[in-house]
Amino acid sequence: MKKLLALVLAAMMLLGMMSFASAEDVELTLWSIAVESDASYQTYIDGIAAFEAANPGVKVNHETTQNEQYKTKIKAAMSAGTDLPDVFFTWGMSFLGDFVNADRVLCLDEYYDAYKDDLAKNMCANATYDGKLYGVPYTMSCVVLFANMDLLKEAGWDHIPETIEDMSKCCEDLKAKGIVPFGVSGKELWCLSEYLEPLMIKSIGTQKLIDVYEGRESWDNEGIKAAVTAFQDYVKNEYFDPNAAALGNDEVKTNFIAGKYAFYQNGSWNCGDISKSENAASFKAGLFPVLNPDNASLYELIGGPNNTLAVTATTEHKEEAVKLAFELAKFMSDADYKSGANLPCWTADPEAKVSDLVAQVVDIAGKAEGMVLFGDNFLSADAANTYLDYIGLAFAGEIDAEGFCTGLAAELSK
Amino acid sequence: MRRPFSYKLNIFLFLLPALILFLGVLIAPIAMSGYYSLTEWNGLGTPEFIGFQNYVELFTSKSINIMRALKNVMLLALLSVCIQLPFALLLALKLSQHVKGERWYLAIYFMPVLISSVVIGQLWIKIYNPEYGVLNTLLRSLGLDSWTRIWLGDKNVAMGACLVPILWQYVGYHMLLMYAGIKGMPPELNEAAMLDGCTPGQVSRYITIPYIRPILRVSVIFAVTGSLKSFDMIYVLTNGGPNHATEVPSTLMINLLFLRNRYGMGSTIAVMLIVLCFVFALLINFAFKEEK
Numbered sequence: 001m002k003k004l005l006a007l008v009l010a011a012m013m014l015l016g017m018m019s020f021a022s023a024e025d026v027e028l029t030l031w032s033i034a035v036e037s038d039a040s041y042q043t044y045i046d047g048i049a050a051f052e053a054a055n056p057g058v059k060v061n062h063e064t065t066q067n068e069q070y071k072t073k074i075k076a077a078m079s080a081g082t083d084l085p086d087v088f089f090t091w092g093m094s095f096l097g098d099f100v101n102a103d104r105v106l107c108l109d110e111y112y113d114a115y116k117d118d119l120a121k122n123m124c125a126n127a128t129y130d131g132k133l134y135g136v137p138y139t140m141s142c143v144v145l146f147a148n149m150d151l152l153k154e155a156g157w158d159h160i161p162e163t164i165e166d167m168s169k170c171c172e173d174l175k176a177k178g179i180v181p182f183g184v185s186g187k188e189l190w191c192l193s194e195y196l197e198p199l200m201i202k203s204i205g206t207q208k209l210i211d212v213y214e215g216r217e218s219w220d221n222e223g224i225k226a227a228v229t230a231f232q233d234y235v236k237n238e239y240f241d242p243n244a245a246a247l248g249n250d251e252v253k254t255n256f257i258a259g260k261y262a263f264y265q266n267g268s269w270n271c272g273d274i275s276k277s278e279n280a281a282s283f284k285a286g287l288f289p290v291l292n293p294d295n296a297s298l299y300e301l302i303g304g305p306n307n308t309l310a311v312t313a314t315t316e317h318k319e320e321a322v323k324l325a326f327e328l329a330k331f332m333s334d335a336d337y338k339s340g341a342n343l344p345c346w347t348a349d350p351e352a353k354v355s356d357l358v359a360q361v362v363d364i365a366g367k368a369e370g371m372v373l374f375g376d377n378f379l380s381a382d383a384a385n386t387y388l389d390y391i392g393l394a395f396a397g398e399i400d401a402e403g404f405c406t407g408l409a410a411e412l413s414k
Numbered sequence: 415m416r417r418p419f420s421y422k423l424n425i426f427l428f429l430l431p432a433l434i435l436f437l438g439v440l441i442a443p444i445a446m447s448g449y450y451s452l453t454e455w456n457g458l459g460t461p462e463f464i465g466f467q468n469y470v471e472l473f474t475s476k477s478i479n480i481m482r483a484l485k486n487v488m489l490l491a492l493l494s495v496c497i498q499l500p501f502a503l504l505l506a507l508k509l510s511q512h513v514k515g516e517r518w519y520l521a522i523y524f525m526p527v528l529i530s531s532v533v534i535g536q537l538w539i540k541i542y543n544p545e546y547g548v549l550n551t552l553l554r555s556l557g558l559d560s561w562t563r564i565w566l567g568d569k570n571v572a573m574g575a576c577l578v579p580i581l582w583q584y585v586g587y588h589m590l591l592m593y594a595g596i597k598g599m600p601p602e603l604n605e606a607a608m609l610d611g612c613t614p615g616q617v618s619r620y621i622t623i624p625y626i627r628p629i630l631r632v633s634v635i636f637a638v639t640g641s642l643k644s645f646d647m648i649y650v651l652t653n654g655g656p657n658h659a660t661e662v663p664s665t666l667m668i669n670l671l672f673l674r675n676r677y678g679m680g681s682t683i684a685v686m687l688i689v690l691c692f693v694f695a696l697l698i699n700f701a702f703k704e705e706k
Contacts, residue, residue, distance in 0.1 A: 078458055098675065246544050386477060
């Protein structure tokens with residue numbers, strides 16, 4: 001009897017272990033930048049929970065690292081080629097491109113068909129290399145001119161200026177009322193590019209700007225010079241916060257929300273923070289006017305799908321990892337859109353309730369006649385930093401438009 | 415006959431773990447940096463051997479501008495030796511004269527060393543804030559509006575603004591080193607000098623300072639090599655900006671390594687820093703020997 005009991009107990013233990021093994025037989029590691037302060041933090045948690053619920057037996061270990069440190073961490077891991085996650089967050093174009101070139105990323109072409117109805121091919125352009133898909137974008141963003149309409153009204157304007165001449169006149173009116181027209185961080189150079197790049201695209205047009213970034217067109221051209229001249233004129237005319245050089249982007253955004261600046265030109269990802277403010281009704285999203293109507297139109301935008309999930313080529317659980325990348329991206333596209341954190345890359349829920357500001361940005365993005373990704377994402381890491389350095393020099397008045405164009409043409413042609 | 419050999423073998427075996435640790439943790443990374451400094455490598459794939467091209471580019475490239483970074487750290491080293499160390503010595507001499515609340519003063523002066531550089535950096539960012547910062551507010555209240563500046567955003571004053579907290583932070587560290595040296599002196603030396611009619615100032619000048627010369631040498635080496643390697647405070651305060659005005663070799667190295675993916679060039683700066691620290695340490699040792 002004792003032997004029989006022991007046998008039954010042993011069998012039960014074995015069965016228990018087997019069922020435990022099957023319940024936890026796949027563990028996936030996901031690396032992202034969604035630390036607690038990140039706008040997408042909760043969305044990641046909810047998305048992972050939904051994925052685990054829909055895929056019993058798959059557990060996702062989510063490891064988060066702050067933005068700048070993450071760049072170092074993922075590059076070091078990719079460089080070593082060991083201890084890589086199964087799925088990882090990445091930016092598109094050159095950032096992911098370096099990993100693709102090093103054969104560290106799984107090609108997703110054979111899996112895309114299952115999701116093609118919800119994820120348009122053109123949304124995947126920034127994660128496509130030599131015609132092959134290597135990443136799943138989940139949100140897109142574009143540069144928007146946020147305006148404080150209460151301050152504009154104080155200066156006698158009931159709308160965002162629609163021509164470049166009106167913009168200058170509006171800035172003068174704002175200055176006369178003691179209001180700083182533009183808020184920008186001069187400390188974080190990418191913030192300066194959020195002002196210069198819309199001027200560049202509205203001076204030379206979408207295709208020509210892409211040609212400049214890709215080296216088919218020289219930086220030393222009249223259209224870029226006109227954009228840099230306009231940018232520097234705004235600096236000389238003191239349209240920017242005179243303390244810009246000492247301010248970080250978060251401080252500038254806080255100042256804008258607090259009513260210190262009339263305009264704040266930055267990414268659409270700010271919609272969430274601005275919409276949640278007490279005076280959200282004062283804000284409106286618009287676009288910077290066209291600099292040269294012969295070459296460009298109002299709805300040629302800077303931005304595009306950029307936040308992306310990719311699968312490492314070395315993952316031991318290819319099917320599950322790919323499924324996680326696509327399913328999580330789809331979930332996050334929808335959830336981030338509803339929370340105002342970003343615009344969707346995947347087909348959006350038409351019934352979704354979003355803030356007025358997000359609705360305005362969606363309207364702008366829907367009318368887009370051309371889009372070019374942020375220059376510092378488009379260019380390779382080395383070139384992007386040289387480019388940002390030149391923008392900083394132009395903002396500080398250390399070089400003029402001529403120096404900007406000839407200098408960049410010489411530096412980036414090496 | 416076997417005895418000496420087994421004795422040496424024992425020594426070797428006992429030293430082996432430390433040797434492995436020394437080679438693995440210190441020598442191997444330096445050797446690897448030396449190798450990578452001779453390559454063009456983006457951190458992924460295979461490094462391409464390019465000889466000394468990185469070294470040539472480092473000292474000739476206008477966009478890297480290493481000379482500006484070296485000028486900044488040399489200025490920091492000079493100010494450390496000429497301002498920070500004399501001030502630390504004065505404090506150490508004063509505190510070692512049994513002043514009331516000696517322990518309290520020691521703790522207070524040493525406190526900045528214990529606080530993280532990031533915290534101190536954030537504190538000074540607030541002090542320097544052009545709008546609500548203590549410095550500009552004070553200047554305005556004194557009617558010195560024309561003296562107010564965007565301290566960390568104006569390229570003409572940003573480096574000076576960075577130097578102040580760096581020098582301030584480590585005064586306590588050097589003071590403690592010197593204070594320990596002074597306290598380690600036999601009291602008879604000072605007493606004999608006093609009996610011979612020396613004033614406290616003369617005792618300090620002719621007895622105390624020469625006695626703690628080895629400590630002063632260590633302090634100078636730490637101050638100079640620490641200045642050459644300075645990174646954290648600059649990174650927090652300005653990250654090398656505005657427009658690279660406060661760049662030091664370490665921030666430049668981080669920029670090249672992790673922002674520009676130029677691992678070969680970043681390693682070149684690392685090697686240059688190692689060589690510079692080594693050379694300066696030797697020079698300082700030599701200078702102190704000469705005085706002896």
